[in-house]
Amino acid sequence: MAVSMNDSVTAGLPVRRKFDTGSLIGLVAIIVIGVAGYFLFPNNLALLTRIIAIMLLVLSIDLVTGYCGVATLGHAALFGAGAYGAGIAAVHFGITEPLTMTVVGAIAGALAGLISGIVILRAHGLPQLVLSIAVIHLFHEAANKASAWTGGSDGLAGIAPDALLGMFQFDLWGRTAYIYGLVLLIVVFLGLRVLVRSPFGMLARGAREDPIRISAMGASVKSVLLRMYVISGVVAGIGGALTAISTQVVGLDSLSFTLSAESLVMLVLGGTGSLYGAMIGTVVFMWFEDLVSAANPFHWLTMVGALLIAVVLFAPKGLYGSGAVILGRFKGGRK
Amino acid sequence: MSALFEVRGLNKNFGGLTVTNNVSLSMTTGDRVALIGPNGAGKTTFVNLVTGHLKPTSGDIRLAGQDITGANATSRVRMGLVRSFQVTRLFYDMTPEEHVALAVLQREKRSGRVMGHYAGMPEVMDEVREILELLGLVELSHLKVREIAYGQQRLLEIALAMALRPKVLLLDEPAAGVPQSETARIEHALDKLPSDLAVLMIEHDMDLVFRFAKRVIVLAAGTIIFDGSPKAVTQDARVREAYLGSYANASSAA
Ligand SMILES: Nc1ncnc2c1ncn2[C@@H]1O[C@H](COP(=O)(O)OP(=O)(O)OP(=O)(O)O)[C@@H](O)[C@H]1O
Ligand SMILES: [Mg+2]
Numbered sequence: 130m131a132v133s134m135n136d137s138v139t140a141g142l143p144v145r146r147k148f149d150t151g152s153l154i155g156l157v158a159i160i161v162i163g164v165a166g167y168f169l170f171p172n173n174l175a176l177l178t179r180i181i182a183i184m185l186l187v188l189s190i191d192l193v194t195g196y197c198g199v200a201t202l203g204h205a206a207l208f209g210a211g212a213y214g215a216g217i218a219a220v221h222f223g224i225t226e227p228l229t230m231t232v233v234g235a236i237a238g239a240l241a242g243l244i245s246g247i248v249i250l251r252a253h254g255l256p257q258l259v260l261s262i263a264v265i266h267l268f269h270e271a272a273n274k275a276s277a278w279t280g281g282s283d284g285l286a287g288i289a290p291d292a293l294l295g296m297f298q299f300d301l302w303g304r305t306a307y308i309y310g311l312v313l314l315i316v317v318f319l320g321l322r323v324l325v326r327s328p329f330g331m332l333a334r335g336a337r338e339d340p341i342r343i344s345a346m347g348a349s350v351k352s353v354l355l356r357m358y359v360i361s362g363v364v365a366g367i368g369g370a371l372t373a374i375s376t377q378v379v380g381l382d383s384l385s386f387t388l389s390a391e392s393l394v395m396l397v398l399g400g401t402g403s404l405y406g407a408m409i410g411t412v413v414f415m416w417f418e419d420l421v422s423a424a425n426p427f428h429w430l431t432m433v434g435a436l437l438i439a440v441v442l443f444a445p446k447g448l449y450g451s452g453a454v455i456l457g458r459f460k461g462g463r464k
Numbered sequence: 465m466s467a468l469f470e471v472r473g474l475n476k477n478f479g480g481l482t483v484t485n486n487v488s489l490s491m492t493t494g495d496r497v498a499l500i501g502p503n504g505a506g507k508t509t510f511v512n513l514v515t516g517h518l519k520p521t522s523g524d525i526r527l528a529g530q531d532i533t534g535a536n537a538t539s540r541v542r543m544g545l546v547r548s549f550q551v552t553r554l555f556y557d558m559t560p561e562e563h564v565a566l567a568v569l570q571r572e573k574r575s576g577r578v579m580g581h582y583a584g585m586p587e588v589m590d591e592v593r594e595i596l597e598l599l600g601l602v603e604l605s606h607l608k609v610r611e612i613a614y615g616q617q618r619l620l621e622i623a624l625a626m627a628l629r630p631k632v633l634l635l636d637e638p639a640a641g642v643p644q645s646e647t648a649r650i651e652h653a654l655d656k657l658p659s660d661l662a663v664l665m666i667e668h669d670m671d672l673v674f675r676f677a678k679r680v681i682v683l684a685a686g687t688i689i690f691d692g693s694p695k696a697v698t699q700d701a702r703v704r705e706a707y708l709g710s711y712a713n714a715s716s717a718a
Contacts, residue, residue: 328569328577331562335555341517342553346570347541347628356576 152322155405159318163311167304174303176419178375181310182208184411185317185368186388187395188404189238192361194393195401196325197354198337200258202389203245203265207362209272209384210241211369216285216379217278227290227299227309231370238366239359241268246358250351262386269384284380288373299374306375313371317364321404324360333357398440400447409449467526468492468662469545469632474523476506476513476686483509484520485686491632495662498677498694500670502707506686507666508550511634515547516540528631544631548621550640550666554609560620561605564592567627591627599623599653615646622653633657635665639672647672682706 166177186208193199214237218224224233245264252260272279279285292298297305324330332353336343340350373379382388391414399410417436422429444451467490476484483506491497501507512518514525516537524533527545535543554563565582568591569575582588596602599619604612609620618638625633639650647669654676657663667673673680673694680697682690684706690697697703 323580324578326581327579328566328575328582330578331558331566331582332570332575334558335566338555338557339553342549342555344537345515345541345547345549345553346567346624347538347546348570348575349536349538360578 149322149326152319155318155322156315159311159315159408163314167307167311171302174307175375176415178303178307178310178371180412180415181307181314182368182371182375183392183395183415184314184408185371186365186392187399187407187411188317188321189361189365189368190392190396191401191404191407192321192333192357192364193354194396195403195407196330196333196337197357199249199354199358200254201245201249201261202258202386202393203249203261203263203268204361204365204392205384205386205388206245206265206268207238207241207365208369208372208388208392209268209379210362211235211238211366212373212379212383213237213272213279213285213369214366215370215373216288219288219290219373220285221278225289225291227293227374230290230374231313231367234370234373235363235366238362238364238369240362241366242358242360242362243355245362246355250354250358261389265384265386265389269381269386272381272384279379279381282381284378286378288377288379290374290377299377303375306371310371310375313367317367318404318408321364325404329353329356394437396447398437398447400450400453403449403453406447406449410447413448468495468528470526471514472524472526474510474513474525475521476509476518477521483686484513487523487683487686487688489681489688489691491662491664493631493660493662495664496676496678497662497664498673498680499664499666499683500668500673500680501683505683507683508636509686510683511547511636511666515545515634541628541630544629545634546625546628546630546632547634548625548636548638550636552614552617552621552641554617554620556610557608559604559606559608560596560601560612560616560623561592563609563620564595564623564627565589567624568592568595571628595623595627598626598656600649615642615649618642618650619653622650626657630661632662633664635663635667637666637668639667639669651675 167174170177186204189207190201190204193201211234215230215234218230218233224230245261248264249257249260273281290299293305293309299305332343332348336350336353343350343353369383372383395410395414396407397410398414399408400406418429418433421432425432440448446454470490472488474484474487475482487510499507499510509518513520516535524531526532527540527543530543532540532543532545565588566575568588569582593602596605599622601616601619601623604616609617618641622638625635638654639647642650651672665676677694680690680692680694681688682697682703689702689706690700
C-alpha cells in the first residue's frame with residue numbers, strides 16, 4: 130500500500146535533485162508572460178507595472194496569511210511604507226538612484242512589518258483582524274498628519290528617479306519601469322521559492338498548522354511569525370518602491386484599508402499558501418477590474434463581487450489551488 | 465545527589481475542580497517510570513503543567529537542578545524536557561522525513577535559516593535517516609503524514625521526541641489508538657530510547673507498562689496514591705480501589 134507510485138521510495142531515501150524544477154517552470158512562465166505582456170499591451174505598460182507592484186504586495190500577504198495563518202486587513206501598511214520610504218528618500222534626501230530607492234523601500238517595509246507584526250501578533254483570530262485594521266488606519270493617519278514629509282492628502286509628488294543603471298531613462302511609456310518591475314518580480318519570486326523550501330519555511334508552515342507542536346519542538350511560534358512579518362515587509366516594501374519609481378508620485382491610497390482588503394481578496398481569489406496563487410489572483414482581479422470598469426463603470430464592483438462569490442463557492446481553494454487539485458486528480462496523484 | 469527532574473507540591477484547579485493535587489515526584493538519569501491511573505485522573509494535565517503548556521496554581525518544577533517553574537514551554541524543551549502527545553499532533557501535509565529534519569534542525573538551532581534545504585545538509589540527513597530507520601519509517605519517509613496509518617504516526621511522534629535528544633522524556637500514551645498487532649513496534653521503539661534518558665510514560669496497556677517500567681506511579685483524582693515497584697502495584701489496596709469502576713479488571717493483567 131505504502132509503496133505505490135513513487136519509484137524513489139523503494140530506494141529508501143533518495144538523493145534529492147539539486148535543482149528545483151518548480152522554480153524553473155515558474156521562472157519561465159513569468160518571463161514568457163511578462164514579455165508577452167510587453168509586446169501585446171504596449172500602451173498599457175503602466176497598468177502592467179501596477180499589477181506587478183500589487184503582486185508583490187499580495188505575495189507579501191501570502192507569506193503571513195497563506196504560509197503562517199495570520200489574517201490581516203492591514204497589510205498595505207507595509208506596501209505604503211515602502212512607497213513613502215522610496216519617495217521621501219528621493220524628494221527630501223536626493224536619493225534618486227532607483228536601486229537605492231528600492232533598497233530604502235525594502236527597509237521601510239521591513240520596519241513597518243516589524244511594527245505591525247509586534248502589534249498584530251499580540252492577538253489571535255478576530256481581535257487580530259481588528260488590530261490589523263487599526264494598524265492600517267494609524268499608518269494612514271500618520272502619513273496624513275506628517276504632510277511636511279508626505280505631502281499629506283495631496284500626495285508626495287516630484288519623485289524623479291535617475292536612469293536605471295545610469296543607462297535606461299524612466300520613459301513616458303513606462304517601458305523601463307515595466308522591465309525593472311519584471312526583474313524585481315523575478316528576483317523576489319526566486320528568493321521566496323528558496324525561502325519557502327528552507328528550514329525557516331518549513332517552520333513557518335508548521336507554525337500555521339499546529340503551533341503547539343512547534344512549541345513542543347522548542348521553537349517560539351511568535352518569533353517565527355514576527356520574522357516572517359519582517360520578510361513580508363521587505364517584499365511589500367519593494368512593491369511600494371516600484372510604485373514610487375514608476376508613477377513618480379505616492380498617494381495616501383497606498384496606505385489604505387481599501388488596498389489592504391482588495392489585496393487580501395486577490396490572494397483568496399488566486400489561492401492562499403502558494404506563490405502562484407498569489408500571482409494569478411492579482412492578475413485576474415486587476416485585469417477583470419480594468420476590463421469591467423471600462424465596460425460598465427457603474428456596476429463593475431457588482432461584477433467583481435459576483436466573480437468572488439463564484440470563486441468562493443465553486444473553487445474554495447482559489448483559482449490556482451482548485452486548479453491544482455483538479456489537475457492532481459487528473460494525473461491520479463501528483464509528484 | 466540531586467534529581468534530574470523534580471516536581472514538588474504541584475497543584476492545578478480548573479474553576480472549582482482540583483485536577484492536580486499536591487503532586488510531587490522525582491526522576492533520575494535512566495529512569496523508566498510508568499504513570500497510570502483511571503481516565504480523567506489528571507495524567508495529561510500533569511504533563512501539560514510540567515512542560516509549560518498549562519500554568520500550575522502552585523508548586524515548583526526543577527530540571528537538572530534549575531528551577532524551570534517560570535520558564536516558557538519552548539525554553540523547557542531547549543533545556544531537555546520533551547513530551548509527546550496523547551492525540552497525535554503532526555503536520556498532515558509534510559512527510560515523516562520533513563518532520564524529523566525539522567526537529568533535528570530545531571535542536572541544532574538551524575531552523576531559522578532562510579536558505580538551503582535540509583536535503584543538502586549531509587549531517588542532518590544522516591541523522592534523519594538513522595532515526596527513521598530505527599523506527600522502521602524509512603519506506604514512508606516521502607509520503608505525506610495524512611497518507612500513513614495511525615500506528616505509524618504514533619511512531620513518528622516518538623521519532624520527533626528522539627530527534628530533540630531530550631534529557632527527560634514524557635510520553636503520553638504512545639500506544640493509544642494503535643491496533644494490538646502494532647504495539648510491538650511501539651515497544652520496540654521504546655527499547656531503542658537512549659539508556660541514560662529519563663522516561664516517564666503514561667499508559668493504559670498494563671502489559672506494556674509491566675514490560676517497560678521499573679517503577680510505577682498511580683494517579684487517581686489528581687493525587688498520587690502509589691509510587692513503587694511494578695510488583696507492588698498490583699497488590700496495593702488503594703490502587704485496586706481506584707481502578708474499581710473504571711476498569712475493575714486492572715489486576716487481571718498482572
Ligand atoms: N482545560 C481544561 N479545563 C477544564 N477541565 C479540564 C481541562 N483539561 C482537563 N480537564 C479536566 O481535568 C481532568 C483530568 O484530565 P486529563 O486529561 O489530565 O486526564 P487523563 O488522566 O489524561 O485522562 P485520560 O486517561 O482519559 O487521558 C478531567 O476531568 C478533565 O475533564
Ligand atoms: Mg490523558
